[in-house]
Amino acid sequence: MPTLVSPLDERSREAQPAAPRLDTLEGKRLALLDISKPQGKEFLDRLQHLLEQRYGVAEIVREIKPTYTKPAPGALLEKLAFVDGVIEALAD
Amino acid sequence: MLATGDRAPDFSLRWLDGSEWRLQQAMADGPLLLAFMETDCPTCRLTLPYLKRLAGALGADSHRVVVVSQDGAEETRELVEAYGVTFPVLLDADLDVSRSYDPPAVPALFLLGEAGQIEFCEVGFSKGDLNSVAASMLSSLDLRATTVAELDDGAPLTKPGCSSRHLEAALAATLAEADGAEQPREPSPEPIDLLPESAPRATRFVLAEDEDPYEYCMKAGFSPFLPVVPPTEQRVDAMLAAIPHPPERVVGLVPPCYGAATIEKIAANAVMAGCKPEYLEVLLPVVRAACDERFNLHGVQATTNSATPLIMLSGPAAERLGFASGAGVFGNVARANSSVGRALQLMMANLGGALPGEIDMAALGNPGRFSYCVAENHEHSPWQPLHEDLGFDSDDSTVTLFAAGGLMEVSEHTARTAAGVLRTIAATLAMVWSWRRCLRVEAVLVLCPEHAATVSADGFSKSDVRDFLFENTGVPVRAFEYEGTEGSQALGHYQEVLIDGEPHYRKFKDPSQIHIIVAGGTAGKFSGVLPGWLAGEGGSQSVTYPVKR
Numbered sequence: 001m002p003t004l005v006s007p008l009d010e011r012s013r014e015a016q017p018a019a020p021r022l023d024t025l026e027g028k029r030l031a032l033l034d035i036s037k038p039q040g041k042e043f044l045d046r047l048q049h050l051l052e053q054r055y056g057v058a059e060i061v062r063e064i065k066p067t068y069t070k071p072a073p074g075a076l077l078e079k080l081a082f083v084d085g086v087i088e089a090l091a092d
Numbered sequence: 093m094l095a096t097g098d099r100a101p102d103f104s105l106r107w108l109d110g111s112e113w114r115l116q117q118a119m120a121d122g123p124l125l126l127a128f129m130e131t132d133c134p135t136c137r138l139t140l141p142y143l144k145r146l147a148g149a150l151g152a153d154s155h156r157v158v159v160v161s162q163d164g165a166e167e168t169r170e171l172v173e174a175y176g177v178t179f180p181v182l183l184d185a186d187l188d189v190s191r192s193y194d195p196p197a198v199p200a201l202f203l204l205g206e207a208g209q210i211e212f213c214e215v216g217f218s219k220g221d222l223n224s225v226a227a228s229m230l231s232s233l234d235l236r237a238t239t240v241a242e243l244d245d246g247a248p249l250t251k252p253g254c255s256s257r258h259l260e261a262a263l264a265a266t267l268a269e270a271d272g273a274e275q276p277r278e279p280s281p282e283p284i285d286l287l288p289e290s291a292p293r294a295t296r297f298v299l300a301e302d303e304d305p306y307e308y309c310m311k312a313g314f315s316p317f318l319p320v321v322p323p324t325e326q327r328v329d330a331m332l333a334a335i336p337h338p339p340e341r342v343v344g345l346v347p348p349c350y351g352a353a354t355i356e357k358i359a360a361n362a363v364m365a366g367c368k369p370e371y372l373e374v375l376l377p378v379v380r381a382a383c384d385e386r387f388n389l390h391g392v393q394a395t396t397n398s399a400t401p402l403i404m405l406s407g408p409a410a411e412r413l414g415f416a417s418g419a420g421v422f423g424n425v426a427r428a429n430s431s432v433g434r435a436l437q438l439m440m441a442n443l444g445g446a447l448p449g450e451i452d453m454a455a456l457g458n459p460g461r462f463s464y465c466v467a468e469n470h471e472h473s474p475w476q477p478l479h480e481d482l483g484f485d486s487d488d489s490t491v492t493l494f495a496a497g498g499l500m501e502v503s504e505h506t507a508r509t510a511a512g513v514l515r516t517i518a519a520t521l522a523m524v525w526s527w528r529r530c531l532r533v534e535a536v537l538v539l540c541p542e543h544a545a546t547v548s549a550d551g552f553s554k555s556d557v558r559d560f561l562f563e564n565t566g567v568p569v570r571a572f573e574y575e576g577t578e579g580s581q582a583l584g585h586y587q588e589v590l591i592d593g594e595p596h597y598r599k600f601k602d603p604s605q606i607h608i609i610v611a612g613g614t615a616g617k618f619s620g621v622l623p624g625w626l627a628g629e630g631g632s633q634s635v636t637y638p639v640k641r
Contacts, residue, residue, distance in 0.1 A: 001300070005295075005328040008442045009349060009357075009442065010292070010295055038582075067630035069390075070390060071390065
């Protein structure tokens with residue numbers, strides 16, 4: 001009876017629930033996170049316009065990741081901790 | 093931090109072997125370079141080969157390059173052995189000397205003059221600084237001037253370092269004081285340790301009598317895509333016997349899920365890939381390189397592009413271990429190439445967690461995802477090999493990782509001149525990533541021996557080849573008459589030049605974006621271009637690690 005040695009990462013990962021959804025966008029403070037793909041700015045400009053005009057969003061904070069190829073740096077995530085919601089947007 | 097013009101405080105520290113070293117004695121009759129380093133700092137590891145080169149140029153005065161390690165004896169010894177360092181390496185584990193020189197970051201270089209004053213000091217990696225320091229030392233000792241850091245050797249011109257260890261310790265003490273002794277901080281429920289020394293041993297599975305071990309490996313997800321050699325305890329133990337490290341030692345954390353590549357996990361995956369135990373001397377630096385932050389395996393594994401790490405082995409280890417570098421080098425040509433490349437790919441999935449369609453989001457993928465490992469054909473190259481271009485000695489060996497797409501073959505059987513061969517290759521280089529996309533692109537050019545011979549016979553050095561290709565690779569301006577195609581959005585950054593009398597945009601930002609090796613068989617005028625992923629610090633940077641016997 002052969003004994004095999006596990007070649008896998010054996011840490012158990014628990015699925016994390018998504019953050020609670022916002023019941024309304026009205027009066028909220030939102031962040032739009034541009035992941036720095038081409039044309040991200042154009043896409044988010046339009047989204048910001050719609051959020052402010054149609055949904056009564058109180059304030060929009062714009063942030064940009066230094067590169068879309070790496071996770072957002074800790075300092076950037078800390079800036080996003082004070083808003084009600086974040087929309088992270090791709091483009092291309 | 094002490095500044096230029098300050099008097100260098102005297103100190104004494106112990107060598108790795110326990111003997112005492114005193115600054116005042118060492119600098120009695122000439123200049124001295126103190127380099128403060130941490131063993132786990134990627135920038136320090138990038139700097140070491142250049143210091144080795146400086147020490148080599150100093151010859152009998154090589155003891156004038158002195159590393160002050162901010163870590164303990166064990167980690168420092170490992171670093172010294174991995175890089176083959178022969179100049180003095182001192183232990184400052186208590187950080188007293190680091191506190192007295194007070195660099196904010198490492199590597200920190202202090203060039204001390206004969207009179208005991210600091211003539212130059214800087215932190216981080218800078219080829220310019222290394223060359224200035226070398227020029228100053230060599231000149232004051234009446235030795236021949238040498239460029240220790242070639243600007244186009246593939247490594248970045250500058251790279252910021254890591255926070256100096258004595259400041260980390262000070263920060264920890266401040267935090268502890270602020271918290272108060274009677275109010276210990278709650279331990280974080282999921283402590284994040286980015287550089288753990290060890291990780292738990294691997295689980296053993298005892299198979300039932302009637303269980304087919306090959307099918308078990310497929311079913312258990314050890315390698316769902318291609319049957320593997322079952323990693324039996326016996327085979328893994330034989331592999332472990334070839335490595336002078338404990339099985340639980342962590343070599344790196346494999347992105348993007350950062351599973352720990354312990355010596356034991358590397359051995360188990362190496363067994364599955366079909367490696368011989370002696371291949372581990374190549375596989376260990378391959379794992380280190382893959383986990384190096386500059387390589388950005390996180391992005392390489394997760395991108396929709398098809399790039400995957402290409403391993404390029406350079407130096408005498410290739411022939412000694414049976415790596416193929418000649419005919420059919422990118423194919424099924426030698427157990428060493430196939431199994432080492434395969435072992436890395438298995439670890440990228442098994443420890444890095446990148447399964448196709450889940451985290452590995454490549455639209456097409458790449459045949460290199462099975463195995464992508466080549467050796468340089470030194471025997472049939474007219475030039476010095478890659479590892480010497482990068483500052484290593486001729487008897488060193490190195491592995492270089494490059495995030496590569498699939499091979500684009502270039503046939504040129506008619507041209508009899510360097511310019512003829514290289515113009516054909518330039519046309520393929522212009523297609524890298526996408527025709528109209530310029531600047532943030534990179535490529536490896538694999539010159540076949542016949543093309544290398546033709547080019548070299550016209551007096552071209554490898555550097556000349558790189559410069560020629562840089563100058564002559566472009567995208568015609570007329571190609572941008574169709575609006576809205578990829579590459580046109582960055583047009584404002586492109587540089588217009590004339591190539592063959594026609595206006596072009598330069599394809600590459602810098603000649604260093606073209607990496608060159610010689611490989612392949614001696615018959616057939618087929619070279620190859622391997623397109624890279626996104627170039628530079630925002631993408632993946634090619635990294636090189638020394639192979640240690």
